Amino acid sequence: MGRYVIRRLLQAVLTIFLALFLLHYLTSLSIQINGNPAYAFFGGQITPTQEQLRVVAERYHTDHPCLKRVGDPCLSNFMDTLGRYANGDFGQDLRFRPVSDQVVMRVPNTLRVFAINIATWAIAGIGLGMLAAVRREKFSDYLIRAGTIISGAVPTFLFVLALKYLAGVWIGGWLRDHLGDDNVLSIIFRPSWDEAHPWLTVILPGIALAVIGTAGITRLMRTSMLENIRSDHVRTAKAKGLTGGRVLLAHTLRNSLIPVVTLIGLSLGGALGGAVITEGLWNIRGVGQFVFNAVRQNDTPIVVGVVSLVVICYLLFSLLIDLLYAVLDPRIRYE
Amino acid sequence: MATKVQTRSNILDGLDTSRPLLEVRDLQVEFHTRDGVAKAVNGANFSVERGETLAIVGESGCGKSVTSQAIMGILETPPAKVAGGQVFFHGVDLLTLPKDTRRRTRANHVAMVFQDALSALNPVWTIGYQLGELFRKHRGMSKAEAKKKSLELLDLVKIPAAKQRIDEYPHQFSGGMRQRVMIAMALALDPDLLIADEPTTALDVTVQAQIMRLLAEIQAERQMGLILITHDLGVVADVADKISVMYAGRIVEQAGVLDIFARPAHPYTQALLRSIPRVDGKGRKLEVIEGLPPVLTRIPPGCAFAPRCHYAKPACRERVPSLEVVENGRRAACLYTAEVLAND
Numbered sequence: 001m002g003r004y005v006i007r008r009l010l011q012a013v014l015t016i017f018l019a020l021f022l023l024h025y026l027t028s029l030s031i032q033i034n035g036n037p038a039y040a041f042f043g044g045q046i047t048p049t050q051e052q053l054r055v056v057a058e059r060y061h062t063d064h065p066c067l068k069r070v071g072d073p074c075l076s077n078f079m080d081t082l083g084r085y086a087n088g089d090f091g092q093d094l095r096f097r098p099v100s101d102q103v104v105m106r107v108p109n110t111l112r113v114f115a116i117n118i119a120t121w122a123i124a125g126i127g128l129g130m131l132a133a134v135r136r137e138k139f140s141d142y143l144i145r146a147g148t149i150i151s152g153a154v155p156t157f158l159f160v161l162a163l164k165y166l167a168g169v170w171i172g173g174w175l176r177d178h179l180g181d182d183n184v185l186s187i188i189f190r191p192s193w194d195e196a197h198p199w200l201t202v203i204l205p206g207i208a209l210a211v212i213g214t215a216g217i218t219r220l221m222r223t224s225m226l227e228n229i230r231s232d233h234v235r236t237a238k239a240k241g242l243t244g245g246r247v248l249l250a251h252t253l254r255n256s257l258i259p260v261v262t263l264i265g266l267s268l269g270g271a272l273g274g275a276v277i278t279e280g281l282w283n284i285r286g287v288g289q290f291v292f293n294a295v296r297q298n299d300t301p302i303v304v305g306v307v308s309l310v311v312i313c314y315l316l317f318s319l320l321i322d323l324l325y326a327v328l329d330p331r332i333r334y335e
Numbered sequence: 336m337a338t339k340v341q342t343r344s345n346i347l348d349g350l351d352t353s354r355p356l357l358e359v360r361d362l363q364v365e366f367h368t369r370d371g372v373a374k375a376v377n378g379a380n381f382s383v384e385r386g387e388t389l390a391i392v393g394e395s396g397c398g399k400s401v402t403s404q405a406i407m408g409i410l411e412t413p414p415a416k417v418a419g420g421q422v423f424f425h426g427v428d429l430l431t432l433p434k435d436t437r438r439r440t441r442a443n444h445v446a447m448v449f450q451d452a453l454s455a456l457n458p459v460w461t462i463g464y465q466l467g468e469l470f471r472k473h474r475g476m477s478k479a480e481a482k483k484k485s486l487e488l489l490d491l492v493k494i495p496a497a498k499q500r501i502d503e504y505p506h507q508f509s510g511g512m513r514q515r516v517m518i519a520m521a522l523a524l525d526p527d528l529l530i531a532d533e534p535t536t537a538l539d540v541t542v543q544a545q546i547m548r549l550l551a552e553i554q555a556e557r558q559m560g561l562i563l564i565t566h567d568l569g570v571v572a573d574v575a576d577k578i579s580v581m582y583a584g585r586i587v588e589q590a591g592v593l594d595i596f597a598r599p600a601h602p603y604t605q606a607l608l609r610s611i612p613r614v615d616g617k618g619r620k621l622e623v624i625e626g627l628p629p630v631l632t633r634i635p636p637g638c639a640f641a642p643r644c645h646y647a648k649p650a651c652r653e654r655v656p657s658l659e660v661v662e663n664g665r666r667a668a669c670l671y672t673a674e675v676l677a678n679d
Contacts, residue, residue, distance in 0.1 A: 232454040236457070238407075239409050239447045
């Protein structure tokens with residue numbers, strides 16, 4: 001197990017390094033092709049003096065001569081950037097506020113969204129997949145499978161918008177009229193996030209974000225369960241005179257979870273992207289909304305800083321998933 | 336703790352020990368497939384006493400594994416369906432028991448060893464967990480007690496360094512050791528009847544002999560009934576007391592092991608015996624049985640073996656021969672048994 005963890009950690013460090021370099025190279029290339037981004041700071045309204053441009057370029061680290069040579073990977077610049085990242089400095093936004101401070105402030109809300117998201121995957125995805133497998137070829141199986149096709153086909157932004165109107169406005173409106181504004185249900189069904197109820201008002205958007213991933217997880221869980229239900233070791237478990245419930249939970253579920261955990265890891269990447277839109281549309285003050293607004297205001301430093309952070313988070317997630325994988329499957333541990 | 340410990344004496348009511356340990360009567364198992372109904376087992380009759388070894392022999396797909404799984408009650412239903420017959424355990428018909436009682440007979444009264452121990456053991460649990468589970472779930476033992484019992488079992492099946500190996504996973508064991516674990520698991524609750532479905536097929540020849548010897552030893556010691564399912568007559572020669580030969584879902588010959596080897600009464604048994612490679616047959620071409628067993632959804636009318644049989648006459652294709660007594664206790668399902676016996 002120890003060797004597996006060390007090997008996986010080294011891989012993660014290398015991947016983070018490569019991902020950050022790619023990000024750095026793309027940013028450098030865009031500056032090399034499009035010219036000095038310091039102009040963006042002045043918003044095109046006024047013509048800045050050379051002195052003003054120099055100060056801005058220096059502050060955003062875009063003054064390096066390599067940025068004038070198209071195709072130059074700007075390695076020394078990259079090392080500087082890595083050094084600043086290592087010190088927790090992810091740059092400043094156009095109003096000179098450190099990106100990292102704002103991110104840290106917003107992280108708890110994003111974590112709330114993801115907590116709901118992962119809970120939905122675990123309860124709905126794994127639960128429905130199990131149910132469909134146990135009741136295969138019966139009505140509930142067909143219903144669940146039809147549901148996964150529909151929910152898997154609806155893009156997150158569309159689902160968030162639909163939910164905002166259907167649940168937040170229609171159902172929420174009815175609830176607020178009949179139960180009062182402060183009823184728990186009325187709060188849950190609010191069409192946007194509320195700082196006073198950071199958990200309750202994040203439930204609906206969290207579920208909306210999870211829908212697209214749930215479809216895949218449900219289907220994979222069903223297939224994986226069916227494969228295991230027919231396997232020889234389940235037959236052995238039955239021959240051991242164990243109860244149906246025990247055969248299902250101890251000898252089928254755990255084995256079936258192994259591929260599903262991998263898919264959950266992959267889906268997290270998609271959900272990180274989806275969170276930008278969901279948080280933006282639901283006004284959740286999280287990291288995603290931060291990027292959502294930054295993109296709308298052309299605030300490139302924020303986007304680059306946050307994307308770097310997201311890359312690191314994603315790789316940490318997948319590291320966690322790989323370790324979980326080893327916990328579930330002893331054959332991985334001993335390889 | 337004493338109140339929690341369950342024994343197996345309270346599982347089945349009305350056991351009559353004067354009746355055979357296991358008596359299968361006219362067992363019928365069908366599979367409902369897209370191509371129609373496949374009669375996997377079509378009227379099997381046999382019995383096993385305590386301390387006795389019955390070998391069920393036949394080619395792949397002849398219904399021998401299905402028979403054993405029907406006795407255990409672990410067939411996937413659907414597609415399988417036990418369409419008729421009785422399975423008496425000391426006079427109690429297992430097929431009519433309530434589901435939960437039936438479940439508790441498994442491992443307690445009738446246990447099973449499967450063919451490929453690597454896939455038959457759960458890859459994600461340790462050997463100790465899979466063994467101990469039996470004691471914890473059936474006997475209500477604590478983890479520590481169950482572990483102690485599991486160690487005893489591993490010693491019984493002669494797994495060296497059991498103390499260390501108990502916390503290992505199936506993939507860390509060799510094929511022979513894994514099969515020993517399987518056997519330990521089947522023996523855990525001291526069953527009256529053990530069904531071994533091709534227990535040595537996945538193993539090296541040298542290991543095969545060790546496993547067979549181990550099974551025979553334990554059976555003799557515990558006076559269990561043993562049903563040995565195999566496609567290899569050579570494997571059963573020195574351990575079986577009697578043999579039932581199956582073909583296309585039916586038992587075609589039933590006799591003591593010596594009779595079968597000395598003078599088979601059914602053309603199929605004769606052909607099977609001739610296809611065992613012999614040391615003194617060096618240089619001679621190995622005999623094979625021409626053709627293939629019939630597809631179970633389309634068993635030809637009359638005797639199912641007739642298309643591959645050297646003795647077949649037009650009458651064979653008209654009616655199904657029943658399993659008739661040939662001589663002192665041996666039975667065969669062939670219209671021309673006398674000819675077959677004379678020809679050996």
